[in-house]
Amino acid sequence: MSSKINVANIVLGHIATLADPSGKRSLMDYVTFFAVPSVVAAVACFVGYNLNKDVSSMLVNFGAIFTALLLSVLVLVYDQESKLSLLKDTDPLYEAKKTLLRQLYYNICFSIISSIVLVALCFAHSVLDGVVSKVEFGGYGVGLNYAKYILTPLVIFVVVNLMLTIVMIVKRMHAMLTI
Numbered sequence: 001m002s003s004k005i006n007v008a009n010i011v012l013g014h015i016a017t018l019a020d021p022s023g024k025r026s027l028m029d030y031v032t033f034f035a036v037p038s039v040v041a042a043v044a045c046f047v048g049y050n051l052n053k054d055v056s057s058m059l060v061n062f063g064a065i066f067t068a069l070l071l072s073v074l075v076l077v078y079d080q081e082s083k084l085s086l087l088k089d090t091d092p093l094y095e096a097k098k099t100l101l102r103q104l105y106y107n108i109c110f111s112i113i114s115s116i117v118l119v120a121l122c123f124a125h126s127v128l129d130g131v132v133s134k135v136e137f138g139g140y141g142v143g144l145n146y147a148k149y150i151l152t153p154l155v156i157f158v159v160v161n162l163m164l165t166i167v168m169i170v171k172r173m174h175a176m177l178t179i
Contacts, residue, residue, distance in 0.1 A: 033165065
């Protein structure tokens with residue numbers, strides 16, 4: 001993959017922010033940001049839920065709007081970081097604020113990438129909706145609806161994870177602006 005579009009460092013940086021203030025990995029954060037979305041997606045798959053065109057369209061709008069808003073917040077984080085560097089020697093909370101800004105940077109970038117992935121998954125879902133692939137095992141055919149059983153759970157996982165990450169960003173922004 002081209003280094004210009006490789007986002008692995010952003011994803012790994014975001015995952016590294018799922019830690020306690022002491023820097024120790026937080027099991028509850030992993031449960032919140034990975035297990036909860038997985039369970040919601042699995043339940044939706046189990047009950048046979050499939051996105052319809054209206055929901056898919058709404059999610060594309062959600063992803064597009066949040067991408068634009070998060071880019072604006074990213075500019076705010078950059079501005080706060082430049083202001084913070086001026087207070088390096090006088091602010092006793094300098095290191096804590098710097099860590100918070102770095103974590104916010106990774107969280108916001110991850111959310112932007114998640115929004116782009118959400119739009120791409122919704123597009124793939126709309127293209128593949130209704131397409132059923134037959135797979136044969138020993139003379140027995142099984143139909144697999146990719147949109148319903150693969151893309152819909154992925155979309156649900158990304159949406160739930162994205163919403164939880166946005167709540168975390170809002171909480172961290174609040175902490176940053178009220179410290």
